[in-house]
Structure formats: C-alpha cells, structure tokens
Amino acid sequence: MPLSTALGGTPSCIMDGARLFAPNGLRRKKAGSSMRLCEHCSRRHWRAKINPATGLQVKHKNGNKVFVCIYCGHVQEEEHLFIPPKERIKANILYIDLEISKSVYYNYGAKVPSKYLRTDDLIQENYMLGWAASYMGNDRVWSQFVTPQAARAADESGIVKRLWELMDAAEIIAGHNVDGFDIKHCNTKFDKHGLPPIVDKKTIDTLKLARSKFRHESNKLDYLARWYGLSGKEEVTDNDWKAAMSGDKKALNKAEYYCRNDVIIGKGLLDKFLPIANKHFRFGAIKKETYENEK
Structure with a gap:
C-alpha cells in the first residue's frame, strides 16, 4: 500500500x-x-x-x-x-597542532613603553612554519613544513591548502588551546591565501577541559601528558626556532618532529578527557575514506 x-x-x-x-x-x-x-x-x-x-x-x-x-x-x-543510534559510527575527530614563527619588529631597546608594539614598526609578520594532524582512532600522522627557501622568504603558501583540506573534511577539530590559538591562526592564514575560513566545525579544546574539569598544578600539554603517564614533549630551544626561521634544514626537521610528537601525546590526552567532556560525538555514519584513501 x-x-x-x-x-x-x-x-x-x-x-x-x-x-x-x-x-x-x-x-x-x-x-x-x-x-x-x-x-x-x-x-x-x-x-x-x-x-x-x-x-x-x-x-x-x-x-x-x-x-x-x-x-x-x-x-x-x-x-x-x-540510522539507529546503536548503528551510528563515531564522528571523525581531527587533532591538529601548528608551529608559528615569531613576528619581527623594530624597537628602541628591550623595554616596551606601551602594552603593545606598534604595527608601524613591524618588519615581518608571523607565518606558519608547519603543521601536523591525525584522526583519533588512526595512528597515521600527516605533517607539512616549509622548505628552507620558503622559511627564509616567510612563504607559507605551499603548506596551507593541504591543512585546509584535512580540516574541511573533518567533523570535529581538536587540539590543546585549539580554540584560542590554532583555529584563529589557521583562519588568518587561510584568508590570506584565498581559502575560506573554517567556521562551522565543532571543536574539542583539551586546554579548556583541563581548566574546567580539573585543578592541576599546570595545564601545559607537557605537564598534563606526563601526569597521565604519557611521554612528554620533545625539547626545542629558542635558538632552534630562530634557526628554523632562517631556513636551517636540521632545525626545520627538528621542529616537524616536535610538532608530530605534540599531536601524538595530545591525542593520548584527549583519550583521557573524552569520557568527562559531557559531549556526545555521534553524528551518524561517517566516510572512512577521509583517511583510508590517502596516499
């Protein structure tokens, strides 16, 4: 009938x-x-x-x-x-981490009379040295850093599109201070290079969860990871970052390894926090091809 x-x-x-x-x-x-x-x-x-x-x-x-x-x-x-709730698959959660260069300014000595440096004295604005990303439940980590030539030219144009594609495909974007740092920097760089900002995605910020649910001595990723029995962050000095900005190949490789490790331990921390996040990430069937068909 x-x-x-x-x-x-x-x-x-x-x-x-x-x-x-x-x-x-x-x-x-x-x-x-x-x-x-x-x-x-x-x-x-x-x-x-x-x-x-x-x-x-x-x-x-x-x-x-x-x-x-x-x-x-x-x-x-x-x-x-x-799709019955019991048959739904968990939404794909993409954990990201960025490495941003320092900005370069003119200034009269180390003292800053006002709260901020003047933009008229800006020599070079910060740029994206590189990024790393990985889906929860998948061991694969993607990363992309600028070449030595691009670092010396402060040119991030060769690495932003791939990151945008990953973030656009994800249903949820996660990270440590992802709301206050990563998403804002990403959208600034995307907008600069003609890509639409990522504005319609749900996020999970482990820094916010640490502040709202616990009272740890420190909410830094390294401290929290070690507190939960995970491996800590790799050591990168200020001189390493300066060398990476100047195009030193070894320093750039070290920065990329550091960034990838941050994603790995960040995912481990997120695994600890998800049960107390008070969020239900079950959106229905997802396309696993998001990461399974990557070369």
Whole structure:
C-alpha cells in the first residue's frame, strides 16, 4: 500500500490567489533540506503530519519523519535513511597542532613603553612554519613544513591548502588551546591565501577541559601528558626556532618532529578527557575514506 494511502492526511491550508496561508493566517515555511520535491505537484513546501492522538509527528516504520505537502496534501517521508543510534559510527575527530614563527619588529631597546608594539614598526609578520594532524582512532600522522627557501622568504603558501583540506573534511577539530590559538591562526592564514575560513566545525579544546574539569598544578600539554603517564614533549630551544626561521634544514626537521610528537601525546590526552567532556560525538555514519584513501 502506498505511504500516502496508508497514512492519509489532508492539506491544512487554503490558497488565496498566489499566496499560501495556513488556517491561522500564518505562512508555512519550507521543510528542511532532507525533503525532496513533492511527487505529485513537484513543489517543496511541507508541514509535519501530526498524530492527533499523541500530538507528535508521524514516523514511518523505518524511522523517517512524515510530512504533508501544503499545496496538494500528498504525504511523503524524509529522503535520508534513518540510522539507529546503536548503528551510528563515531564522528571523525581531527587533532591538529601548528608551529608559528615569531613576528619581527623594530624597537628602541628591550623595554616596551606601551602594552603593545606598534604595527608601524613591524618588519615581518608571523607565518606558519608547519603543521601536523591525525584522526583519533588512526595512528597515521600527516605533517607539512616549509622548505628552507620558503622559511627564509616567510612563504607559507605551499603548506596551507593541504591543512585546509584535512580540516574541511573533518567533523570535529581538536587540539590543546585549539580554540584560542590554532583555529584563529589557521583562519588568518587561510584568508590570506584565498581559502575560506573554517567556521562551522565543532571543536574539542583539551586546554579548556583541563581548566574546567580539573585543578592541576599546570595545564601545559607537557605537564598534563606526563601526569597521565604519557611521554612528554620533545625539547626545542629558542635558538632552534630562530634557526628554523632562517631556513636551517636540521632545525626545520627538528621542529616537524616536535610538532608530530605534540599531536601524538595530545591525542593520548584527549583519550583521557573524552569520557568527562559531557559531549556526545555521534553524528551518524561517517566516510572512512577521509583517511583510508590517502596516499
């Protein structure tokens, strides 16, 4: 028996010339993007079909919600397939870490009279030395750092697109101070190089979780990792960062290893924090090809 015959339903609206009104005089809104065009009149204005006994929206036996076309009264269910909660796969969480160079300014000695240095004295703004990223539940770590020539030219253009592609494919982006540092720096660099900022992603910030759920002596990643029995951060000195900015190949390799290790221990810390995050990261079926098809 067709769904429209089984569920019945009559339109609860009237036509007044070219305008469409509900019985109470209010316009009906379009349904969500999960609804197709009406199979009878090829329009797409729907209202929920309500069960008068329960006051709840009628659902098909497969779990799909049922709607009524407000033009012709045809009854139709949602387009997407319902995925029972027990069969859903956890959303893919991408853990990221950035390494940003220092900015270079002119200044009269070490003392700064005001709170900030003047932008008129800026010689070279900071740039992205490199990044590392990895999905939770997957051991593979991606990373990309500037070449020695690009470091000397402060040119990050060769490494930002790949990071943007990974972040755009992820459902959730995680990191230590990811909200206060990584996302903001990423969006600044993306915008600079003609890529749209990442603004519609959920995030998990382990620094915020450490501050809100615990009272550790320090909330630095190295301290927290060692406190939870994980390996600590690699040691990189200020001279190493200066050498990397000047294009020293060994220093850049050391910085990349340092960044990749931060991602590994950061993922371990996130594993410890997820049970107390008070968030349920189950969005439905995900495409594992996000990382399985990478070369």
